[in-house]
Amino acid sequence: MSVPTLALPYPLLLLPSARVTLPISQTQAEDVLELVEAATTQPSLAAVPVLRDTTTLNEWGVNARITRLVRPRRPTDPHMITLQGFTRLRLTGDRAADYDRLPLVPVAYPPSESKSLPSTEAVNAFRSACAALLERLAQSGRKRETWARLATLVDETENARAAGLADLVVAAVGADYEDKLILLSTPNPTERLHHATTLLTKQLSIAEVTTKIASAVDASLSKQQKELFLRQQLSAIQAELQSLQGLGTSVAGAGNGEAGSELDHDAEGEDELAEVKRKIEALATGSEVRRVAVSEWRRLKRITPQSAEHGVVRTYLEWLTSLPWPTDTSPSVDDTLTSRSFLKTAQAQLDADHFGLDTVKRRLIEYLAVVRLRAIQARATADTFSERDPGSSALVKIGIPSPNALKPPLPPKAPTHASRVKGPILLFVGPPGTGKTSLGQSIARALQRPFQRIALGGVRDEAEVRGHRRTYVASGPGLVVQAMRKAGRMDPVVLLDEIDKVGHSNFHGDPAAALLEVLDPEQNHTFNASCFTTALMDHYINVPVDLSQVLFICTANTLDTIAAPLLDRCEVVHISGYTYDEKRHIARRFLLPKQLNANGLASEHVDITEPALLHVVTHYTREAGVRGLERTIGSIVRFKAVEWAEHLDETLVSATVPTSPLVTDHLVLTSKHKPYRATVEEHELEQILGIGRWDGDQCEREARRGVVYGLVVTGTGEGEILPVETIAVPGGGVLKLTGSLGAVIKESGELALSWVKTHAYELRVTGSRAHDPLRVPHAVDVHLHLPAGAQKKDGPSAGIAMVCALVSLLTGACVPAHVAMSGEITLRERVTPVGGIKEKVLGAHRAQITKVILPYANRKDVEHDVPVEVRQSMQFVFVRTVREAIDAAFGAGTLGWRSLGVDLVESRL
Numbered sequence: 001m002s003v004p005t006l007a008l009p010y011p012l013l014l015l016p017s018a019r020v021t022l023p024i025s026q027t028q029a030e031d032v033l034e035l036v037e038a039a040t041t042q043p044s045l046a047a048v049p050v051l052r053d054t055t056t057l058n059e060w061g062v063n064a065r066i067t068r069l070v071r072p073r074r075p076t077d078p079h080m081i082t083l084q085g086f087t088r089l090r091l092t093g094d095r096a097a098d099y100d101r102l103p104l105v106p107v108a109y110p111p112s113e114s115k116s117l118p119s120t121e122a123v124n125a126f127r128s129a130c131a132a133l134l135e136r137l138a139q140s141g142r143k144r145e146t147w148a149r150l151a152t153l154v155d156e157t158e159n160a161r162a163a164g165l166a167d168l169v170v171a172a173v174g175a176d177y178e179d180k181l182i183l184l185s186t187p188n189p190t191e192r193l194h195h196a197t198t199l200l201t202k203q204l205s206i207a208e209v210t211t212k213i214a215s216a217v218d219a220s221l222s223k224q225q226k227e228l229f230l231r232q233q234l235s236a237i238q239a240e241l242q243s244l245q246g247l248g249t250s251v252a253g254a255g256n257g258e259a260g261s262e263l264d265h266d267a268e269g270e271d272e273l274a275e276v277k278r279k280i281e282a283l284a285t286g287s288e289v290r291r292v293a294v295s296e297w298r299r300l301k302r303i304t305p306q307s308a309e310h311g312v313v314r315t316y317l318e319w320l321t322s323l324p325w326p327t328d329t330s331p332s333v334d335d336t337l338t339s340r341s342f343l344k345t346a347q348a349q350l351d352a353d354h355f356g357l358d359t360v361k362r363r364l365i366e367y368l369a370v371v372r373l374r375a376i377q378a379r380a381t382a383d384t385f386s387e388r389d390p391g392s393s394a395l396v397k398i399g400i401p402s403p404n405a406l407k408p409p410l411p412p413k414a415p416t417h418a419s420r421v422k423g424p425i426l427l428f429v430g431p432p433g434t435g436k437t438s439l440g441q442s443i444a445r446a447l448q449r450p451f452q453r454i455a456l457g458g459v460r461d462e463a464e465v466r467g468h469r470r471t472y473v474a475s476g477p478g479l480v481v482q483a484m485r486k487a488g489r490m491d492p493v494v495l496l497d498e499i500d501k502v503g504h505s506n507f508h509g510d511p512a513a514a515l516l517e518v519l520d521p522e523q524n525h526t527f528n529a530s531c532f533t534t535a536l537m538d539h540y541i542n543v544p545v546d547l548s549q550v551l552f553i554c555t556a557n558t559l560d561t562i563a564a565p566l567l568d569r570c571e572v573v574h575i576s577g578y579t580y581d582e583k584r585h586i587a588r589r590f591l592l593p594k595q596l597n598a599n600g601l602a603s604e605h606v607d608i609t610e611p612a613l614l615h616v617v618t619h620y621t622r623e624a625g626v627r628g629l630e631r632t633i634g635s636i637v638r639f640k641a642v643e644w645a646e647h648l649d650e651t652l653v654s655a656t657v658p659t660s661p662l663v664t665d666h667l668v669l670t671s672k673h674k675p676y677r678a679t680v681e682e683h684e685l686e687q688i689l690g691i692g693r694w695d696g697d698q699c700e701r702e703a704r705r706g707v708v709y710g711l712v713v714t715g716t717g718e719g720e721i722l723p724v725e726t727i728a729v730p731g732g733g734v735l736k737l738t739g740s741l742g743a744v745i746k747e748s749g750e751l752a753l754s755w756v757k758t759h760a761y762e763l764r765v766t767g768s769r770a771h772d773p774l775r776v777p778h779a780v781d782v783h784l785h786l787p788a789g790a791q792k793k794d795g796p797s798a799g800i801a802m803v804c805a806l807v808s809l810l811t812g813a814c815v816p817a818h819v820a821m822s823g824e825i826t827l828r829e830r831v832t833p834v835g836g837i838k839e840k841v842l843g844a845h846r847a848q849i850t851k852v853i854l855p856y857a858n859r860k861d862v863e864h865d866v867p868v869e870v871r872q873s874m875q876f877v878f879v880r881t882v883r884e885a886i887d888a889a890f891g892a893g894t895l896g897w898r899s900l901g902v903d904l905v906e907s908r909l
């Protein structure tokens, strides 16, 4: 029989029980329509695939029912036909493909499948291949339900229809064209099942391999790729948000023409890299830093931008390139230093910034003179070189022979030893607020160099000074390198503030030792002799950083806690406290204008009278420095600022016309309100500042039995008076010492008691030389206490004060409260010299002591160090022996000494 045949163009193929939709030509559509019209049941045709690369139809095709024919919307478009495969058929006639019509082709149908049953093995093999494949497909997650239903169908279909099922399954899971063609051309059920089984097994391994690849890809989608993916999403979200905000700001900012913030765009990241590159290119050719920078740059380029390592290398490069390095065009010697007027300008600068401190300023000028001479020397050396080789570049100026054009460029060398523009390292020592830090700033201003302050207080970790190695997470360079970066020049003035507070050797290393490396002017050239004369090897930067041109200045409150090797490298300049007079001048000339400026007032708005200022200095502050004074003056100025503001408000409300601050004077005069008074008088201070902290201090300090005032220098370098208190308590002749005393001061106590016991008879404390004053007439213990028990005290200088206190306790005579003393005693009754005289005397002066007893050997210290006005306002008694000290303290004739042969005392001792 012949049936109308539709040629299915390659790669279309219809299996029985499958469905296909394909375009057909207009003429074919007309034939289909005819078929439909002529049919009494559902119309069908033969759907036969055309063999690849031919116009020949396959021998086997499918009898297919026409389920749908769709007319095109536009005449140029083809009709679409949908066919449902039904049974196999074989073409028995001409097999030339015709794409224009549905020719009638003779066909034969194979015998019904039910008539030749497939073998059970073939069916079983097919079923298990089916089950495995469908399960795998279900696992992949897509069309899970379809695969599950198909699997059920495979399970439930009887063996006789298994071959039909093979068509269905293969059509559903898909297969190569060639495989499907073979399946179509295999009418025998068993063979078809075999073929289907092979085909399904092949599909299964493909599915497995696909899953494996997918999971392998997933595993190789490492953290970085995920990060990339997330970042891309993030930037997409940011871009979206930006565009939304852009809409908002373009409306809001339309009026004021705002251009948006520099933080808005991420393109800066690229610019920064370009900047880093530019800086690397600017580094001196052949230098070590350039070599390191170039290799790191290459490394950076090899790493994906999303990796953590990229960030690390990039940060390192940013640090490295932001430091001031010598470049091919580095200037030679500082012109400021070599200028003739340099020293005069420097002196003027120091005078303008600080009152008094004459000795310190003189020392500083000497220091700057040395620095200047070295600079001149350096220039002379550089000029010699450039004369020898006039055609040379700027490199030559710093002492490098001109590189021969034919040779590769030489690495730049540092200035020669003679040309180092570096002086000794200064160490300012003194109490807080005495201007140590601001002197450092003044020097920087005088030198016209950047100033950087490194606060060393509390630095416990060596790495804070020298940086962390790059292997540490969040590592970074040390404080010195950070300061160099901030300064942006190779020759800043760097102030190492509070080196006495730097921690010593601990399990984090020794920061003090790390400082040694920074400060040592000679030692560090060993790091890289070819490059720098003085260099710091920072752990993070890992390239020697040239410090040869940096001026280091250190400050400290006390020398006691500074490590000896560190101290050894510094030239100590002592800055003691100020006298009342100096403080008054500093307050008037510096602190008041500074506070007025800070609080928005002018000099005509506040005028503190001289007596008022003196009262502030004596009753409200009593430190060695001027920081407390500055704060107190700040309080006065703020008080006046409030008054002035209120006054302005009142007058402005009442005035009709002007509001400009320029006419405030006029308003002051014409206002009906209480006029504003710029003057601050002594009697107003209590209202402004409250009761003075030191008011009534003298009353408290009345003369008492067993109490004598000693003189001490505190841990912050400040001089103070310190009472030595003693009482007798019932006991058995024991001396008890309290007040956080160190071993030396305790020994002084023992010495003092021994002295008093030895001289008790002479002092008429006991009736016989053989008696112990602590046992006869009453058995007592002596308790000696130095108040402010929380503060540690040590040193031998309280010796004479302790003797006097014990004498006072045992004799009942009192030392007047305006007397203070300091001096070490020996067993031979000598009073030996002590340190810190200037601080102690100034402290005594501040505490309104009028008579000071000091060792004779300290006479020169008083004459040299203590300002004249202080010397003139106090009485100094210089003593050689304990007896002289006691007489000076109690007043000659107060104690009724028994007269004895003097040599007896010594021989008895």
Ligand SMILES: Nc1ncnc2c1ncn2[C@@H]1O[C@H](COP(=O)(O)OP(=O)(O)OP(=O)(O)O)[C@@H](O)[C@H]1O
Binding pocket: 353, 354, 355, 356, 357, 430, 431, 432, 433, 434, 435, 436, 437, 438, 439, 555, 556, 557, 586, 590, 625, 626, 627, 630
């Ligand atoms: N002789 C002076 N003339 C003018 N101003 C001074 C003088 N001495 C100190 N000052 C001012 O006192 C303030 C405190 O000084 P500075 O900070 O330099 O003290 P310091 O000695 O470094 O204290 P610290 O030891 O606590 O660091 C500064 O404002 C400074 O200008």
